[in-house]
Amino acid sequence: MSRVVVVTSGKGGVGKTTTSASFSTGLALKGYKVAVIDFDVGLRNLDLIMGCERRVVYDFVNVVQGEATLQQALIKDKRVDNLYILAASQTRDKDALTQEGVERVIEELKEAGFDYIVCDSPAGIEKGAQLALYFADEALIVTNPEVSSVRDSDRILGILQAKSKRAESGEGPIVEHLVLTRYNPARVETGEMLSVEDVIDLLSVNLLGAIPESEDVLNASNAGSPVIMEEKSQAAQAYKDIVDRFLGEEIEHRFLTAEKKGLFQKLFGK
Amino acid sequence: MNKIIDLKGSILSLTVLKLYSNDIEQTKQALSDKINQAPDFFVGIPVVLEPQVDNLDPTFLALMVEFLHQKQMLPIGIRTQDETLKEHANYAGLAVFGEESQVKKRPQQQESKECAEAPSLKTALVVQNAVRSGQQVYAKDRDLIVLGSVNPGAEVIADGNVHVYGTIRGKVFAGSQGETSARIFAQKLDPELVCIAGLYQLAEDIEPAHKNGFIEVSLRNDQLNFKLLD
Numbered sequence: 001m002s003r004v005v006v007v008t009s010g011k012g013g014v015g016k017t018t019t020s021a022s023f024s025t026g027l028a029l030k031g032y033k034v035a036v037i038d039f040d041v042g043l044r045n046l047d048l049i050m051g052c053e054r055r056v057v058y059d060f061v062n063v064v065q066g067e068a069t070l071q072q073a074l075i076k077d078k079r080v081d082n083l084y085i086l087a088a089s090q091t092r093d094k095d096a097l098t099q100e101g102v103e104r105v106i107e108e109l110k111e112a113g114f115d116y117i118v119c120d121s122p123a124g125i126e127k128g129a130q131l132a133l134y135f136a137d138e139a140l141i142v143t144n145p146e147v148s149s150v151r152d153s154d155r156i157l158g159i160l161q162a163k164s165k166r167a168e169s170g171e172g173p174i175v176e177h178l179v180l181t182r183y184n185p186a187r188v189e190t191g192e193m194l195s196v197e198d199v200i201d202l203l204s205v206n207l208l209g210a211i212p213e214s215e216d217v218l219n220a221s222n223a224g225s226p227v228i229m230e231e232k233s234q235a236a237q238a239y240k241d242i243v244d245r246f247l248g249e250e251i252e253h254r255f256l257t258a259e260k261k262g263l264f265q266k267l268f269g270k
Numbered sequence: 271m272n273k274i275i276d277l278k279g280s281i282l283s284l285t286v287l288k289l290y291s292n293d294i295e296q297t298k299q300a301l302s303d304k305i306n307q308a309p310d311f312f313v314g315i316p317v318v319l320e321p322q323v324d325n326l327d328p329t330f331l332a333l334m335v336e337f338l339h340q341k342q343m344l345p346i347g348i349r350t351q352d353e354t355l356k357e358h359a360n361y362a363g364l365a366v367f368g369e370e371s372q373v374k375k376r377p378q379q380q381e382s383k384e385c386a387e388a389p390s391l392k393t394a395l396v397v398q399n400a401v402r403s404g405q406q407v408y409a410k411d412r413d414l415i416v417l418g419s420v421n422p423g424a425e426v427i428a429d430g431n432v433h434v435y436g437t438i439r440g441k442v443f444a445g446s447q448g449e450t451s452a453r454i455f456a457q458k459l460d461p462e463l464v465c466i467a468g469l470y471q472l473a474e475d476i477e478p479a480h481k482n483g484f485i486e487v488s489l490r491n492d493q494l495n496f497k498l499l500d
Contacts, residue, residue, distance in 0.1 A: 155423065
Protein backbone atom coordinates (compact mmCIF):
# COMPACT_ATOMS: atom_id res chain seq x y z
CA MET A 1 0.00 0.00 0.00
CA SER A 2 1.45 3.32 -1.07
CA ARG A 3 1.49 6.19 1.38
CA VAL A 4 1.55 9.81 0.29
CA VAL A 5 3.52 12.01 2.71
CA VAL A 6 3.51 15.79 2.41
CA VAL A 7 6.34 17.85 3.89
CA THR A 8 4.89 21.26 4.60
CA SER A 9 5.25 24.27 6.91
CA GLY A 10 3.44 27.37 5.73
CA LYS A 11 6.50 29.50 6.34
CA GLY A 12 9.41 29.51 3.92
CA GLY A 13 13.03 28.74 4.74
CA VAL A 14 12.35 26.46 7.70
CA GLY A 15 13.79 23.31 6.13
CA LYS A 16 11.04 21.66 4.10
CA THR A 17 13.25 20.70 1.17
CA THR A 18 16.15 19.66 3.43
CA THR A 19 13.72 17.47 5.36
CA SER A 20 12.13 16.07 2.17
CA ALA A 21 15.55 15.12 0.80
CA SER A 22 16.83 13.47 3.99
CA PHE A 23 13.52 11.82 4.87
CA SER A 24 13.03 10.26 1.43
CA THR A 25 16.69 9.17 1.31
CA GLY A 26 16.30 7.65 4.79
CA LEU A 27 13.21 5.70 3.73
CA ALA A 28 14.99 4.45 0.60
CA LEU A 29 18.01 3.39 2.71
CA LYS A 30 15.56 1.24 4.69
CA GLY A 31 14.71 -0.58 1.48
CA TYR A 32 11.47 1.15 0.53
CA LYS A 33 10.78 2.35 -2.98
CA VAL A 34 10.43 6.11 -2.69
CA ALA A 35 9.52 8.93 -5.06
CA VAL A 36 10.05 12.52 -3.96
CA ILE A 37 8.19 15.25 -5.86
CA ASP A 38 9.15 18.93 -5.84
CA PHE A 39 5.90 20.93 -5.85
CA ASP A 40 7.72 24.27 -5.74
CA VAL A 41 7.19 25.07 -9.41
CA GLY A 42 9.11 28.16 -10.42
CA LEU A 43 11.50 28.02 -7.44
CA ARG A 44 12.81 24.52 -7.71
CA ASN A 45 15.38 23.50 -5.09
CA LEU A 46 15.01 19.82 -4.40
CA ASP A 47 17.10 18.76 -7.39
CA LEU A 48 19.96 20.97 -6.11
CA ILE A 49 19.88 19.49 -2.63
CA MET A 50 19.64 15.97 -4.05
CA GLY A 51 22.50 16.79 -6.45
CA CYS A 52 20.66 15.89 -9.65
CA GLU A 53 20.09 19.36 -11.13
CA ARG A 54 22.18 18.54 -14.22
CA ARG A 55 20.14 15.45 -14.99
CA VAL A 56 16.72 17.06 -15.25
CA VAL A 57 15.33 16.57 -18.78
CA TYR A 58 11.61 16.44 -18.14
CA ASP A 59 9.97 17.71 -14.97
CA PHE A 60 6.79 17.39 -12.92
CA VAL A 61 4.92 20.01 -14.99
CA ASN A 62 5.74 18.17 -18.23
CA VAL A 63 4.17 15.04 -16.79
CA VAL A 64 1.13 16.86 -15.37
CA GLN A 65 0.52 18.48 -18.74
CA GLY A 66 1.05 15.24 -20.64
CA GLU A 67 4.19 16.38 -22.47
CA ALA A 68 6.29 13.53 -21.06
CA THR A 69 5.69 10.17 -19.43
CA LEU A 70 6.39 9.54 -15.78
CA GLN A 71 9.22 7.14 -16.68
CA GLN A 72 10.92 9.86 -18.72
CA ALA A 73 10.71 12.41 -15.91
CA LEU A 74 11.64 10.29 -12.88
CA ILE A 75 15.32 10.76 -12.05
CA LYS A 76 16.99 7.80 -10.37
CA ASP A 77 19.19 8.77 -7.43
CA LYS A 78 22.85 7.87 -7.92
CA ARG A 79 23.66 7.17 -4.27
CA VAL A 80 20.63 5.24 -3.04
CA ASP A 81 18.69 2.49 -4.76
CA ASN A 82 14.90 2.72 -4.93
CA LEU A 83 14.95 6.53 -4.71
CA TYR A 84 13.51 8.60 -7.54
CA ILE A 85 13.14 12.35 -7.88
CA LEU A 86 10.51 14.25 -9.80
CA ALA A 87 11.91 17.75 -10.23
CA ALA A 88 9.86 20.93 -10.46
CA SER A 89 9.93 23.18 -13.49
CA GLN A 90 11.92 26.37 -13.11
CA THR A 91 10.37 28.13 -16.07
CA ARG A 92 6.68 27.76 -15.24
CA ASP A 93 4.58 28.94 -12.33
CA LYS A 94 2.28 27.12 -9.95
CA ASP A 95 -0.77 27.60 -12.18
CA ALA A 96 0.78 24.99 -14.46
CA LEU A 97 -0.30 22.35 -11.92
CA THR A 98 -3.86 21.06 -11.98
CA GLN A 99 -5.55 18.88 -9.42
CA GLU A 100 -6.46 16.26 -12.05
CA GLY A 101 -2.89 16.23 -13.36
CA VAL A 102 -1.38 15.84 -9.90
CA GLU A 103 -3.85 13.09 -9.07
CA ARG A 104 -2.95 11.22 -12.25
CA VAL A 105 0.79 11.41 -11.47
CA ILE A 106 0.24 10.18 -7.90
CA GLU A 107 -1.98 7.32 -9.11
CA GLU A 108 0.65 6.32 -11.66
CA LEU A 109 3.34 6.31 -8.98
CA LYS A 110 1.15 4.11 -6.79
CA GLU A 111 0.58 1.71 -9.67
CA ALA A 112 4.33 1.66 -10.35
CA GLY A 113 4.76 0.15 -6.87
CA PHE A 114 6.21 3.06 -4.91
CA ASP A 115 5.88 2.52 -1.15
CA TYR A 116 6.21 6.19 -0.25
CA ILE A 117 5.46 9.27 -2.32
CA VAL A 118 6.97 12.30 -0.60
CA CYS A 119 5.57 15.66 -1.66
CA ASP A 120 7.86 18.63 -0.98
CA SER A 121 5.44 21.54 -0.57
CA PRO A 122 6.21 25.13 -1.51
CA ALA A 123 5.91 27.79 1.19
CA GLY A 124 2.66 29.67 1.62
CA ILE A 125 -0.92 28.49 1.70
CA GLU A 126 -1.83 29.10 -1.94
CA LYS A 127 -2.50 26.72 -4.80
CA GLY A 128 0.91 25.03 -4.91
CA ALA A 129 0.90 24.25 -1.20
CA GLN A 130 -2.74 23.13 -1.29
CA LEU A 131 -2.10 20.77 -4.21
CA ALA A 132 0.96 19.31 -2.44
CA LEU A 133 -1.08 18.39 0.63
CA TYR A 134 -4.39 17.53 -1.06
CA PHE A 135 -3.68 13.83 -1.68
CA ALA A 136 -1.63 13.24 1.49
CA ASP A 137 -2.14 10.38 3.94
CA GLU A 138 0.47 11.69 6.36
CA ALA A 139 2.10 15.06 6.89
CA LEU A 140 5.43 16.19 8.27
CA ILE A 141 4.97 19.69 9.68
CA VAL A 142 8.37 21.36 9.58
CA THR A 143 8.65 24.10 12.18
CA ASN A 144 11.43 26.28 13.56
CA PRO A 145 11.27 27.04 17.28
CA GLU A 146 10.11 30.62 16.86
CA VAL A 147 6.65 32.20 16.99
CA SER A 148 6.07 33.13 13.35
CA SER A 149 7.00 29.67 12.12
CA VAL A 150 4.78 28.05 14.76
CA ARG A 151 1.87 30.29 13.81
CA ASP A 152 2.24 29.44 10.11
CA SER A 153 2.43 25.74 10.94
CA ASP A 154 -0.76 26.12 12.92
CA ARG A 155 -2.38 27.67 9.86
CA ILE A 156 -1.25 24.85 7.57
CA LEU A 157 -2.52 22.27 10.09
CA GLY A 158 -5.93 23.89 9.84
CA ILE A 159 -5.77 23.60 6.04
CA LEU A 160 -4.68 19.94 6.30
CA GLN A 161 -7.75 19.28 8.42
CA ALA A 162 -10.14 21.17 6.15
CA LYS A 163 -8.96 21.18 2.55
CA SER A 164 -7.37 17.80 1.97
CA LYS A 165 -8.92 14.96 0.01
CA ARG A 166 -9.18 12.94 3.22
CA ALA A 167 -11.05 15.77 4.95
CA GLU A 168 -13.40 16.28 2.00
CA SER A 169 -14.17 12.61 1.45
CA GLY A 170 -14.62 11.87 5.15
CA GLU A 171 -11.84 9.27 5.27
CA GLY A 172 -9.68 9.20 8.39
CA PRO A 173 -7.74 12.40 9.00
CA ILE A 174 -4.20 12.97 7.74
CA VAL A 175 -1.66 11.65 10.27
CA GLU A 176 0.30 14.68 11.47
CA HIS A 177 3.93 14.60 12.62
CA LEU A 178 5.92 17.53 13.97
CA VAL A 179 9.50 17.98 12.80
CA LEU A 180 11.30 20.71 14.70
CA THR A 181 14.29 21.97 12.71
CA ARG A 182 17.19 24.29 13.60
CA TYR A 183 16.72 23.38 17.23
CA ASN A 184 19.37 24.90 19.48
CA PRO A 185 19.06 23.66 23.09
CA ALA A 186 21.53 26.23 24.36
CA ARG A 187 19.43 29.08 22.98
CA VAL A 188 16.28 27.48 24.34
CA GLU A 189 17.82 27.53 27.81
CA THR A 190 18.59 31.23 27.57
CA GLY A 191 15.03 31.85 26.42
CA GLU A 192 15.94 32.97 22.91
CA MET A 193 14.05 30.07 21.32
CA LEU A 194 10.81 28.30 22.04
CA SER A 195 11.28 24.93 23.70
CA VAL A 196 10.00 21.63 22.30
CA GLU A 197 7.34 21.65 25.00
CA ASP A 198 6.18 25.16 24.04
CA VAL A 199 5.82 24.20 20.39
CA ILE A 200 3.98 20.94 21.13
CA ASP A 201 1.72 22.80 23.55
CA LEU A 202 0.87 25.35 20.86
CA LEU A 203 0.38 22.95 17.97
CA SER A 204 -0.85 19.83 19.80
CA VAL A 205 0.88 17.54 17.30
CA ASN A 206 3.09 14.54 18.15
CA LEU A 207 6.80 15.24 17.86
CA LEU A 208 8.46 13.03 15.28
CA GLY A 209 11.85 14.51 16.04
CA ALA A 210 13.95 17.62 16.52
CA ILE A 211 16.87 18.37 14.20
CA PRO A 212 19.64 20.24 16.00
CA GLU A 213 20.90 23.41 14.36
CA SER A 214 24.05 22.40 12.52
CA GLU A 215 26.36 23.82 9.90
CA ASP A 216 26.43 20.34 8.37
CA VAL A 217 22.99 21.06 6.92
CA LEU A 218 24.19 24.03 4.87
CA ASN A 219 27.39 22.25 3.85
CA ALA A 220 25.46 19.21 2.69
CA SER A 221 23.01 21.36 0.69
CA ASN A 222 25.88 23.16 -1.01
CA ALA A 223 27.46 19.83 -1.83
CA GLY A 224 24.23 18.53 -3.33
CA SER A 225 23.88 15.64 -0.92
CA PRO A 226 21.11 15.11 1.64
CA VAL A 227 22.47 15.73 5.13
CA ILE A 228 21.32 12.28 6.28
CA MET A 229 24.23 10.85 4.25
CA GLU A 230 26.76 12.60 6.55
CA GLU A 231 27.23 9.70 8.94
CA LYS A 232 28.89 11.69 11.74
CA SER A 233 26.57 14.65 11.76
CA GLN A 234 24.06 15.11 14.60
CA ALA A 235 21.53 16.34 12.06
CA ALA A 236 21.91 13.07 10.15
CA GLN A 237 21.46 11.07 13.35
CA ALA A 238 18.32 13.06 14.11
CA TYR A 239 16.91 12.48 10.60
CA LYS A 240 17.61 8.75 10.91
CA ASP A 241 15.71 8.75 14.21
CA ILE A 242 12.85 10.51 12.46
CA VAL A 243 12.70 7.87 9.74
CA ASP A 244 12.77 5.07 12.33
CA ARG A 245 10.01 6.69 14.39
CA PHE A 246 7.96 7.30 11.26
CA LEU A 247 8.22 3.57 10.50
CA GLY A 248 6.89 2.76 13.94
CA GLU A 249 10.00 2.23 16.06
CA GLU A 250 10.08 3.71 19.54
CA ILE A 251 13.25 5.68 19.98
CA GLU A 252 13.98 8.11 22.75
CA HIS A 253 14.25 11.73 21.63
CA ARG A 254 17.77 13.15 21.68
CA PHE A 255 19.48 16.45 20.93
CA LEU A 256 16.84 18.19 23.03
CA THR A 257 19.06 19.40 25.85
CA ALA A 258 22.43 21.11 25.92
CA GLU A 259 23.90 18.39 28.20
CA LYS A 260 23.22 15.63 25.71
CA LYS A 261 24.70 17.70 22.97
CA GLY A 262 27.87 17.93 25.04
CA LEU A 263 27.97 14.16 25.29
CA PHE A 264 27.73 13.79 21.55
CA GLN A 265 30.36 16.41 21.01
CA LYS A 266 32.67 14.23 23.06
CA LEU A 267 31.65 11.07 21.27
CA PHE A 268 32.17 12.47 17.79
CA GLY A 269 35.17 14.53 18.71
CA LYS A 270 33.65 17.80 17.64
CA MET B 271 -69.85 25.56 51.70
CA ASN B 272 -72.40 25.01 49.04
CA LYS B 273 -72.03 26.96 45.86
CA ILE B 274 -75.08 28.48 44.35
CA ILE B 275 -73.54 29.05 40.99
CA ASP B 276 -70.26 28.45 39.22
CA LEU B 277 -69.18 30.14 36.00
CA LYS B 278 -66.84 28.06 33.94
CA GLY B 279 -65.66 28.12 30.38
CA SER B 280 -66.40 25.00 28.42
CA ILE B 281 -66.14 23.83 24.87
CA LEU B 282 -69.43 22.35 23.67
CA SER B 283 -70.24 20.63 20.46
CA LEU B 284 -73.03 22.44 18.57
CA THR B 285 -74.77 21.92 15.26
CA VAL B 286 -73.91 24.62 12.76
CA LEU B 287 -76.45 25.49 10.06
CA LYS B 288 -74.61 26.95 7.11
CA LEU B 289 -76.73 29.18 4.88
CA TYR B 290 -75.70 29.46 1.26
CA SER B 291 -78.73 31.34 0.00
CA ASN B 292 -80.22 34.72 0.90
CA ASP B 293 -83.67 33.64 -0.30
CA ILE B 294 -85.70 32.85 2.84
CA GLU B 295 -88.34 30.72 1.06
CA GLN B 296 -85.73 28.62 -0.69
CA THR B 297 -83.85 28.11 2.58
CA LYS B 298 -87.01 27.16 4.46
CA GLN B 299 -87.86 24.60 1.77
CA ALA B 300 -84.41 23.02 1.85
CA LEU B 301 -84.49 22.82 5.64
CA SER B 302 -87.95 21.23 5.62
CA ASP B 303 -86.76 18.62 3.18
CA LYS B 304 -83.80 17.85 5.40
CA ILE B 305 -85.90 17.58 8.57
CA ASN B 306 -88.47 15.35 6.85
CA GLN B 307 -85.76 12.74 6.28
CA ALA B 308 -85.36 12.28 10.06
CA PRO B 309 -87.92 14.37 11.94
CA ASP B 310 -87.05 13.08 15.43
CA PHE B 311 -83.37 13.78 15.13
CA PHE B 312 -83.76 17.55 14.93
CA VAL B 313 -86.15 18.01 17.85
CA GLY B 314 -84.71 20.19 20.62
CA ILE B 315 -81.20 20.49 19.23
CA PRO B 316 -79.35 23.80 19.68
CA VAL B 317 -78.32 25.36 16.37
CA VAL B 318 -75.82 28.05 15.42
CA LEU B 319 -76.45 29.84 12.16
CA GLU B 320 -73.55 30.57 9.86
CA PRO B 321 -74.51 32.66 6.83
CA GLN B 322 -72.07 32.16 3.96
CA VAL B 323 -73.71 34.81 1.76
CA ASP B 324 -73.76 38.59 1.79
CA ASN B 325 -76.69 40.99 1.49
CA LEU B 326 -79.05 39.12 3.79
CA ASP B 327 -82.44 40.79 4.12
CA PRO B 328 -82.76 42.50 7.57
CA THR B 329 -85.76 40.26 8.33
CA PHE B 330 -84.00 37.07 7.22
CA LEU B 331 -82.56 36.16 10.62
CA ALA B 332 -85.80 36.84 12.51
CA LEU B 333 -87.81 34.76 10.01
CA MET B 334 -85.24 31.99 10.20
CA VAL B 335 -85.35 31.92 14.02
CA GLU B 336 -89.14 31.74 13.94
CA PHE B 337 -89.07 28.91 11.38
CA LEU B 338 -86.53 26.89 13.44
CA HIS B 339 -88.72 27.26 16.54
CA GLN B 340 -91.65 25.95 14.50
CA LYS B 341 -89.55 22.93 13.60
CA GLN B 342 -88.81 22.49 17.36
CA MET B 343 -85.14 23.39 17.02
CA LEU B 344 -83.37 25.89 19.34
CA PRO B 345 -81.43 28.62 17.47
CA ILE B 346 -78.98 29.99 20.05
CA GLY B 347 -76.53 32.05 18.06
CA ILE B 348 -74.85 33.12 14.90
CA ARG B 349 -71.27 32.82 13.76
CA THR B 350 -70.14 35.74 11.62
CA GLN B 351 -67.59 38.54 11.22
CA ASP B 352 -70.08 40.82 9.44
CA GLU B 353 -70.93 43.86 11.57
CA THR B 354 -74.45 44.30 10.10
CA LEU B 355 -75.26 40.65 10.72
CA LYS B 356 -74.08 41.01 14.32
CA GLU B 357 -76.56 43.87 14.69
CA HIS B 358 -79.35 41.78 13.18
CA ALA B 359 -78.42 38.97 15.56
CA ASN B 360 -78.85 41.33 18.44
CA TYR B 361 -82.46 42.09 17.37
CA ALA B 362 -83.19 38.41 16.78
CA GLY B 363 -81.91 37.53 20.25
CA LEU B 364 -79.00 35.43 18.99
CA ALA B 365 -75.55 35.14 20.56
CA VAL B 366 -72.60 36.06 18.34
CA PHE B 367 -69.73 33.60 17.91
CA GLY B 368 -66.43 34.37 16.21
CA GLU B 369 -65.86 32.91 12.80
CA GLU B 370 -64.65 29.32 12.70
CA SER B 371 -61.42 29.81 10.84
CA GLN B 372 -60.43 32.71 13.08
CA VAL B 373 -61.12 30.82 16.28
CA LYS B 374 -59.09 27.86 15.24
CA LYS B 375 -56.19 29.48 13.49
CA ARG B 376 -55.33 32.25 15.89
CA PRO B 377 -53.97 30.12 18.72
CA GLN B 378 -51.90 28.12 16.25
CA GLN B 379 -50.30 31.23 14.86
CA GLN B 380 -49.57 32.52 18.32
CA GLU B 381 -48.00 29.23 19.29
CA SER B 382 -45.65 29.18 16.36
CA LYS B 383 -44.69 32.79 16.99
CA GLU B 384 -43.89 32.00 20.58
CA CYS B 385 -41.66 29.17 19.45
CA ALA B 386 -39.68 31.50 17.26
CA GLU B 387 -39.39 34.26 19.81
CA ALA B 388 -38.59 32.25 22.90
CA PRO B 389 -34.95 31.24 23.30
CA SER B 390 -35.07 27.85 21.64
CA LEU B 391 -33.21 24.98 23.28
CA LYS B 392 -30.24 24.25 21.07
CA THR B 393 -27.36 22.14 22.25
CA ALA B 394 -23.91 23.66 22.22
CA LEU B 395 -21.66 23.47 19.17
CA VAL B 396 -18.76 21.19 20.11
CA VAL B 397 -15.34 21.43 18.45
CA GLN B 398 -13.25 18.34 19.18
CA ASN B 399 -9.83 19.66 18.20
CA ALA B 400 -7.83 22.83 18.48
CA VAL B 401 -9.09 25.84 16.55
CA ARG B 402 -6.09 26.81 14.46
CA SER B 403 -4.68 30.06 13.13
CA GLY B 404 -6.91 31.42 10.37
CA GLN B 405 -9.90 29.31 11.38
CA GLN B 406 -13.13 30.84 12.59
CA VAL B 407 -15.89 29.03 14.46
CA TYR B 408 -19.30 30.61 14.99
CA ALA B 409 -21.97 29.07 17.20
CA LYS B 410 -25.18 30.81 16.12
CA ASP B 411 -27.89 31.08 18.79
CA ARG B 412 -26.05 28.63 20.99
CA ASP B 413 -23.10 27.93 23.24
CA LEU B 414 -19.71 26.87 21.97
CA ILE B 415 -17.52 24.21 23.52
CA VAL B 416 -13.93 23.78 22.30
CA LEU B 417 -12.16 20.72 23.65
CA GLY B 418 -8.74 21.81 22.37
CA SER B 419 -7.06 25.19 22.42
CA VAL B 420 -7.90 28.33 20.48
CA ASN B 421 -4.58 29.18 18.86
CA PRO B 422 -3.19 32.63 17.97
CA GLY B 423 -4.87 34.00 14.86
CA ALA B 424 -8.01 31.91 15.38
CA GLU B 425 -11.45 33.28 16.29
CA VAL B 426 -14.21 31.63 18.27
CA ILE B 427 -17.60 33.32 18.38
CA ALA B 428 -20.84 32.32 20.08
CA ASP B 429 -24.20 33.99 20.59
CA GLY B 430 -24.22 32.18 23.93
CA ASN B 431 -21.39 31.21 26.27
CA VAL B 432 -17.94 30.02 25.22
CA HIS B 433 -16.23 27.14 27.01
CA VAL B 434 -12.64 26.24 26.12
CA TYR B 435 -10.97 23.25 27.73
CA GLY B 436 -7.56 24.23 26.37
CA THR B 437 -5.89 27.64 26.30
CA ILE B 438 -7.40 30.63 24.52
CA ARG B 439 -4.62 32.39 22.63
CA GLY B 440 -6.71 33.79 19.77
CA LYS B 441 -9.80 35.98 19.82
CA VAL B 442 -12.89 35.02 21.74
CA PHE B 443 -16.38 36.54 21.48
CA ALA B 444 -19.33 35.55 23.67
CA GLY B 445 -22.85 36.97 23.38
CA SER B 446 -22.05 38.25 19.91
CA GLN B 447 -25.71 39.20 19.30
CA GLY B 448 -25.66 41.36 22.40
CA GLU B 449 -26.48 38.87 25.14
CA THR B 450 -24.92 40.57 28.17
CA SER B 451 -25.30 37.56 30.44
CA ALA B 452 -23.04 35.46 28.22
CA ARG B 453 -19.83 34.26 29.80
CA ILE B 454 -16.47 32.83 28.80
CA PHE B 455 -14.83 29.92 30.59
CA ALA B 456 -11.30 28.80 29.81
CA GLN B 457 -8.75 26.43 31.26
CA LYS B 458 -6.26 29.19 30.57
CA LEU B 459 -6.78 32.59 29.03
CA ASP B 460 -4.02 34.39 27.15
CA PRO B 461 -6.06 35.85 24.30
CA GLU B 462 -5.44 38.43 21.63
CA LEU B 463 -8.87 39.83 22.40
CA VAL B 464 -11.72 38.92 24.70
CA CYS B 465 -15.21 40.28 24.04
CA ILE B 466 -18.66 39.88 25.58
CA ALA B 467 -21.69 41.55 23.97
CA GLY B 468 -19.48 44.03 22.14
CA LEU B 469 -17.36 45.10 25.14
CA TYR B 470 -13.79 44.00 24.63
CA GLN B 471 -10.32 44.04 26.10
CA LEU B 472 -7.01 43.47 24.34
CA ALA B 473 -4.24 41.23 25.61
CA GLU B 474 -2.22 44.05 27.12
CA ASP B 475 -5.16 45.29 29.19
CA ILE B 476 -5.62 41.92 30.88
CA GLU B 477 -3.81 41.53 34.17
CA PRO B 478 -1.05 38.88 34.07
CA ALA B 479 -2.59 37.29 37.17
CA HIS B 480 -5.65 36.43 35.11
CA LYS B 481 -3.63 34.66 32.46
CA ASN B 482 -2.91 31.63 34.58
CA GLY B 483 -5.51 29.15 35.70
CA PHE B 484 -9.12 28.28 35.07
CA ILE B 485 -11.01 31.53 34.57
CA GLU B 486 -14.48 32.89 34.08
CA VAL B 487 -15.12 36.15 32.25
CA SER B 488 -18.45 37.87 32.63
CA LEU B 489 -19.91 41.32 32.11
CA ARG B 490 -20.60 43.44 35.18
CA ASN B 491 -21.60 47.12 35.03
CA ASP B 492 -20.47 47.32 31.41
CA GLN B 493 -17.03 46.05 32.34
CA LEU B 494 -15.39 42.71 31.76
CA ASN B 495 -14.98 40.91 35.05
CA PHE B 496 -12.26 38.25 35.37
CA LYS B 497 -12.57 35.65 38.07
CA LEU B 498 -10.17 32.79 38.73
CA LEU B 499 -12.11 29.67 39.59
CA ASP B 500 -9.44 27.47 41.15
